[in-house]
Amino acid sequence: MKPTAKQVAHEADVSISAVSRAFSPGSSIDPAKRQRILQVAAQLGYTSPARRTAEMISAGTVTLVAGDLANPFYPLVLDTLAKALQAVGRQLLVYTIAPGTDMDQLTPQILAARPNALVVTSARLTSDMARACRQHGIRVVLLNRIQSDVRVNAVACDNHAGGRDAATFLMARGRRRIGFIGGILDTSTHRDRAAGFREALQAGGQSLFAEAAGGYTYRGGYVAAQAMLTQKTRPDAVFCCNDIMALAAIDAARELGLSTPDDLSVIGFDDIPMAKWTSYRLTTIRQPITRMINEVVNLIEAGAAVAIDDTATSILPGKLMVRGSA
Amino acid sequence: MKPTAKQVAHEADVSISAVSRAFSPGSSIDPAKRQRILQVAAQLGYTSPARRTAEMISAGTVTLVAGDLANPFYPLVLDTLAKALQAVGRQLLVYTIAPGTDMDQLTPQILAARPNALVVTSARLTSDMARACRQHGIRVVLLNRIQSDVRVNAVACDNHAGGRDAATFLMARGRRRIGFIGGILDTSTHRDRAAGFREALQAGGQSLFAEAAGGYTYRGGYVAAQAMLTQKTRPDAVFCCNDIMALAAIDAARELGLSTPDDLSVIGFDDIPMAKWTSYRLTTIRQPITRMINEVVNLIEAGAAVAIDDTATSILPGKLMVRGSA
DNA sequence: ATCATTCTTTGAAAAGATTTCACGGAGACA
DNA sequence: TGTCTCCGTGAAATCTTTTCAAAGAATGAT
Incomplete structure (x- = not known):
């Protein structure tokens, strides 16, 4: 037998x-x-x-590789994922890597634990890693990052549409000098949000008034916003590639004696808990975390049944949350 | 043989x-x-x-049970712990539970994974759980929480001294109507910080002007601060049991047209990244995360050698970071 | 109450996997 | 070339798990 x-x-x-x-x-x-x-x-x-x-032992183990826990969006993701996995009786192994680093040095450690699946968020998956996972039958899901150089499953918010919505909203509010503070240039979130934003701007007969990269950090966003706002003619709106940079932009504006939204409209992306804080009241695109995590868990659970090498990409719509900052 | x-x-x-x-x-x-x-x-x-x-497989696995990932302090802890464990080649399993919940329903799941050690932060360890861990030879370390009802290792910041330092500092600044916004009443962090604060106040010939509990959340802190600040005579300083509540207090003051530190001095506890943000410049007690995590990892590593049932408690000093808010 | 049936528990024995052992051959070094 | 060591190898020994058959306990029907 x-x-x-x-x-x-x-x-x-x-x-x-x-x-x-x-x-x-x-x-x-x-x-x-x-x-x-x-x-x-x-x-x-x-x-x-x-x-x-x-x-037997490691059955039902999912490994999360998180790149940037300093951005409050990712703890939220981690929390949601942890609870979702607990609910289906799986274990969650967590690794963190410094933002920008790639995960190759972790590969042996990760593989040694023999997880069922690997969820990667805010970190770069090398093709070596992808190959190793395929060989070991480990299902891989990219969360909030899409890579065309490796064939893996991905779940993300509709960043392109989010960018478009932000632009449309700002133009509808009569903004004419619209700036953009990006994240890290070679990330798909940056590219898609920027592309959607630019596209809608163009469709509305405008073009980008100013542009800078803030590296997804508060510090970077602050510096970028400060630079933009101290130009001879300053933007009257900025769309920031994530929420902490948007909060930084509001802080920078405030520091210069400008008020939001009168002098400067600010829109962010993510909808982290701080966006609701009364000092900010940040208008932002909410990522549907719960649905995204559900999708991730579905892919992982399905992974047991379906063949391993299918490349599903699931794009879920975000939602513009209008608060006070724009 | x-x-x-x-x-x-x-x-x-x-x-x-x-x-x-x-x-x-x-x-x-x-x-x-x-x-x-x-x-x-x-x-x-x-x-x-x-x-x-x-x-073999689960050798070197450490399970973290985190209670409150919404407080940015804990993602920081998680990140530091993850990196420290990665460095010594151990795996980190993460569970999260809703704040206030106890972890008994997770017990079977946690034990099934047979971790080497269990780190509990911001969550209540039941004595059942403690017994089960002892039986299975799982070393337990409480992080930032001290429980006298169970005999386990604990690592924490010197909350008592931190409370004292806050009071001393506020009195030295000439504050005379000093309030306190607490967290959750039956947590050791709340008790110790409150006790130290009260004690130093008393030593300085003052007593608590106002007191409220904010449940460690932004919302709770905001409501508490608002209530205090709309009294006939309002405090001229508040010490908040953690940073997000302190930020909430600043926001509440700002909303009422009060400025920090002129109208209201605010001191927090933790030193989360947001404390440095220019909108807040929060004066706060910094918890020595790196040292605390080192201590935790030491206890875990030592656990292999030393007998299992020793009850080491390691209290590390915090540091008052003076910024703009007080 | 009695008998049949089924379920649990058990050791013997079979089957399966790992470890030990002894041997043979390939390089290393004089 | 000779010897020595080390690696790879299958046979055999050893160890563990699984199967099997039997004994006993529990259940249930008559």
Whole structure:
């Protein structure tokens, strides 16, 4: 019935010992032979008992690689994901990496834990990592980041539409000198939000009045806004690529004696809890976190059934929350 | 050399099969017999291979139970802990629970993952849970919470001294109507900070001018501050039990046309990133996160060597960061 | 109350996997 | 070239899990 080591040994024309050795790391065996045995074993569907229990243990484990916990949006994501996974009885392993770093040095650690799935948010997935995951049968879901260079599942907010909505809204309010403070240039969130924003501006007969990159941080957003607002002619509105930069822009304006929204309209993206604070009342595009996480969990759960290499991309609509800042 | 099932069987006067069954959950065996076998096995130091690999896999896993990710202090803790554990090659499992909830319903899930250690922050550890952990040899560390009803390790900031420092500082600035906005009454952070604050006030010949509880949330802090500031005679200073409530107090004051620090001095606790933002420039007690996490990791690593039931409590000094708000 | 049936528990034995052992061959070094 | 060491190997020994058959306890129907 169940495939045994003996069958594998016979098929691969080696001894039973060799099969056992192939499955225990660190035992002395010719790498080529191990490769062949593993291949035959995979074909017959054989797994060693040790590996079987290992799979038992780590069954239902999801690894999250988070890039930027300093942005309050991501703790929110983490919290939502943690609760969603708890609800379906899965475990959540968390790794964080410094923003901008890639995750290659973590690869061995991550793979050693043998998670069922890998959720990556706000961090770059290298193609090496993607390949390694595919090899180990680990389902990968990119959250809020779309990469065309690797074929993986992705769930994101409709950043393009969000950018468009922001532009449309500002133009409808009669703004004529509209600026944009971006995040990190080679991220899909930056690109899509910028593209949608620019596109709608163009459709409304306007073009970008000013532009800068704020690196998704408060500090960066503050510096960028300050620079924009101290020009000879300053913008009367800015769309910021995320909320903390938008809050920074409001702070910078305030520091210069400008008031929002009279002197400067500010729109952000994310709808972090601070956006509601009375000092800010930030108008922003809300990301549908709960729905996004549901989608992620669905993809992970489906992953067990469906073939592993399908590339589903799920884009969910954001929602413009109009508060006081624009 | 190594103890085998046969030895255990002989010692416990049962068959080898029985020993095997005792170790595989769900097999039919008399519970009393299993108990006896497990005890003999523990005495001889025998573990079944399945369990051995299971221990291999989950070796170095630390579980964090976080209660309140909405307070930006805890994402900071999470990030620091994640990086520290990554550095020593351990895995971090994360669970979150709604603030105020206790963690008993998570117990089976948490134990099933067989972590090496459990770090609990901003959540209540029940004595059942503590007992279960002790039984399974899981080292427990309470972070930023001290419970006298269970005997576990704890790492915290010196909340008492922090409260004292806040009071001393406000009095030195000539404040005479000093209020306090607390968190949740039955938390040790609240109690210790309040006690230290009150004590120093008393030593300076003053007493609390006003007092309210803000539940550690922005909303709660805002409401509390608003209520205090709309009294006939309002306080000229408030010490808030954490930073988000302090920011809320500043917002509430601002909304009422009061300025900080002229009309109202505000001091917080934690030193979250937002405290530095130019709209707030919050004077606050900084918690030494890095040192606290180091301490936690030390306790966990030491846990392997030292006996399991020692009750180490490590209190680290905070530091008053003087900015603009007081 | 009695008998049949089923379920649980159990050790013996079979089956399966890992570890040990002894051997053979490939390089390293004199 | 000889010897020594180290790696890879299958056979065999050892260890563990699983299957099997039997005994006993519990349940239920008559």
